[in-house]
Amino acid sequence: MARSVHRPATGALRRYLPILDWGRQYDRSALTSDSVAALIVTIMLIPQSLAYALLAGLPPEMGLYASILPLIAYAIFGTSRALAVGPVAVVSLLTAAAVGNLALPGTSDYIVAAIALAFLSGLMLLVMGLFRLGFIANFLSHPVIAGFITASGIIIAVSQLKHILGIDAGGHSLFALAGSLIAHLGETNMITLAIGASATAFLFWVRKGLKPAVIRLGLPARLADLLAKAGPVMAVVATTLVTWGLGLAERGVAIVGDVPSGLPPLTVPSFDLSLWSSLAGSAFIISIIGFVESISVAQTLAAKRRQRIQPDQELVGLGASNIASALSGGFPVTGGFSRSVVNFDAGAETPAAGAFTAIGITLAALFLTPLIFFLPKATLAATIIVAVLSLVDFSILKRTWAYSKADFIAVAATIALTLGLGVEAGVSAGVVLSILLYLYKTSRPHIAEVGLVPGTEHFRNINRHDVLTHPELVTLRLDENLYFANARYIEDYLLDRIGRGQPVKHVVLMCSAVNVIDLSALESLEDIDRRLADMGITLHLSEVKGPVMDRLARTHFLGSLSGQVFLSQYQAMRALAPVDDAPQGIAAQ
């Protein structure tokens, strides 16, 4: 008995601590795979973490801090076996936009706000996970996400041009950025531009040309892949050496400079309520975007190995990561797409790979920081530009245009507003617009007049199929839930249709596509029934779904209805059309 009392607790513990599951089966082979994956991800993550801190407007060491404890936290609480957590481009851009509204980059207020943002976003994710509110993320439709990511990629790339050019510029929308860049173009530092442009060109070549070149040299493809991942590190090493050797810092090349060595500092996030309330909206957006980005890569990778992800526990995992980031002087993090794919391809078997990556980054924070003193910011900007340009993909516009104008409008507005007004306005507008367009669509539903397909019990649209109908019987299939937004439309449509002078005796509403009838629609149906009764016409329903019928049975509606409710439309036709089943009396249409 004691055991069975004990078990549920273990179940709950296991639900919230997936590490208890995979941890007990951890063996030497998993250790080897995870270590190799961790090494590759570490090499990739060092320049990325520095670069994304730069993108967020934060000191480079904060990028390293955001890549240590958050990874450990995710290893404990996360359910994906391949997800690599840390700073990512889009979330860093959102951080810059949110914190940039409150403080100037470089000030301590800016840093305090970025840390508070990570904490707040972590809390929100945790609460959503514990209360199983992950469905909120579903309101971000696929096209809206695609459009948002594309537009963000453009903004990020353009925002990094200032580092490539060695000038001061800023702004959160594309136009503000472009204007600011053009205004300062005359101040371009040619040496910085040379470094930035070569680094960018090199990194593009690493993506496209390196692998074939290496294979042509007769080296194995696996090595070529590894070299491609190490491209940014090579660029970092080369440009740092050049800058140091030629003394380019004195000639105006902006460098990373002094990065404090050491473990992440234990940090108490600000509990300033006015700061929290000004960050709340941004934290919510960051939480949702971060979650959506993370869960989609986690699910894709899990599916490849027939594993499953628990979305609600993922919220807990990402929440814990962000809280860990805030407590160790970092900024908002989430699961990164390319990084996770690399982790997966490199053979990561368990979340322990993330923990090992954290160890790698810790070593970097302890010992490598003096070596990056002369690292040009232009190199970091180049790694960002090359990484984010792969996010830019306008094909979603073509796909949505071909498939659904509503989706097209939502995605076009998301892209335009993200570019024009900034990331937060863009994504919010995309969500609100896709909801409004969906509601608009359902507020003017398709209503089909149907007849019997000869030789079957099946009913189809009289305008699309050769079907049998009866002049005294009008059957309308309502192709939408009946609810407040369309109750009046349906009422108007029906009374209009019946008023056409045909000698109708029975109207049947075929409800096979009606999954909800709310109170507004019920009152409309009562109204329709009353008005039809005034004209001597009876109203019937057919094919009412079980859950809808259960609900109607609790009201007076079924009692006061002038007609009946038929289980199937075929029964309705047999009962209401005078001649039993045979085509006489039933005219082919």
Place this chain on the structure above:
Amino acid sequence: MARSVHRPATGALRRYLPILDWGRQYDRSALTSDSVAALIVTIMLIPQSLAYALLAGLPPEMGLYASILPLIAYAIFGTSRALAVGPVAVVSLLTAAAVGNLALPGTSDYIVAAIALAFLSGLMLLVMGLFRLGFIANFLSHPVIAGFITASGIIIAVSQLKHILGIDAGGHSLFALAGSLIAHLGETNMITLAIGASATAFLFWVRKGLKPAVIRLGLPARLADLLAKAGPVMAVVATTLVTWGLGLAERGVAIVGDVPSGLPPLTVPSFDLSLWSSLAGSAFIISIIGFVESISVAQTLAAKRRQRIQPDQELVGLGASNIASALSGGFPVTGGFSRSVVNFDAGAETPAAGAFTAIGITLAALFLTPLIFFLPKATLAATIIVAVLSLVDFSILKRTWAYSKADFIAVAATIALTLGLGVEAGVSAGVVLSILLYLYKTSRPHIAEVGLVPGTEHFRNINRHDVLTHPELVTLRLDENLYFANARYIEDYLLDRIGRGQPVKHVVLMCSAVNVIDLSALESLEDIDRRLADMGITLHLSEVKGPVMDRLARTHFLGSLSGQVFLSQYQAMRALAPVDDAPQGIAAQ
């Protein structure tokens, strides 16, 4: 040819000027009926217009002004033959709430803002009418309206208690009002209270007890009705005489005082953009609430005489009325419920009745204003209280509780927030909440596993009916549109259902209840198909609606789908279940 070119113009003119239709058939009999109705409505409207101006915090003459030109404008542009336009309780309360945020009652800024509000609301209604945007009003569900009207009635009644008690008090929520009343309770003027209480008691008696009493005296029922309508006028005359005769104004009874005589002043509304932008939200709410209140009474009355209302032209009519109100020094107006019913019962046959009412009110504005100098405000408050208490009806809470918890939550929140935070917050919260609850409901749709009803071609839920199924075939009926908000849910549900170890070979998604598949859902379906294919399971669709199929046909989906699309589920079962139709191989469930 000239004629046929000319006709469309006449058609458009007639659409926008319904007066061209009924005007040509106007005859002596209609004139008589309309005049009688106008006389009765005028008697009713004089005290109401003064009272609702008081409720809106405006000088009494503005109530008269709002009851002249707006009625003429509606007679020209409106489509209802019985609607009586003018100041109404709920819209006056909304006006007070909107304008009270910007200026103090009694100041000229307050008056300017009220006039601008009418103008802005008129413009919005006009634009909605011309662009056929009346559907926007459908997002106000029946329960939300019912809850809002009930809560508004309570707030209005409580807000008038200060006039009955003769004290100063204010506030836009129930708690603010109640607190303010209690704080000033010590200042109660006993004479005012005596007048107010007797007027209230008298008016309640007129509603309930007068008619039986008159009939008991042997007088005709029609006269009893007329006397009941004249109740407020009787109260006005009696209390004015008493106040004048006993010199009660000197003893602290608040009176209407000096009301300027004359025609409504031609007014140019303020075009101050900052004023417009602070009023825009309120003007929108007033437009929608006013339209909904007006259209529902107009439709109810039209249906009784087998007439039809054109909702989009009603927007034009109400828009013109509000613009007319603003141009003649009035405040927002709409079609009033009780007033329109009186107009209808009194025999109004055309909108001309409204124009005749306008003449009656003009005469009152020209000649009666000196007579109401001594009219106690308490009497006007009494007419308001008695009128609005009939709006209060909590039965909507019981109805929604029994029928649908989502509707209940929306209506309860609307009532609570209207009482607690004020009218604008209440109605906005009600609308947003009912949309969110609907989206939430559709984001977790009902999915039924179905089987064949023996002896038919009909498929029903295996948990509710005795149906035939086949072990290798799983048929799921998706009871909702497939769209972004539920795409992931459906994906998870399906993969979960299939993963239960049954030797499934075919999955059929029965789409009879699917009216929309958006791009997010299409991508989910592609995903599901791919994953099922990995498990050696083919995915089929059945009963896909025409419009949905048209859309799918424009994509690669149908080409890449592992299975087929069947016109009917019956065909799908015959094709996929090995034994043709017969029950062997198909197990009864």
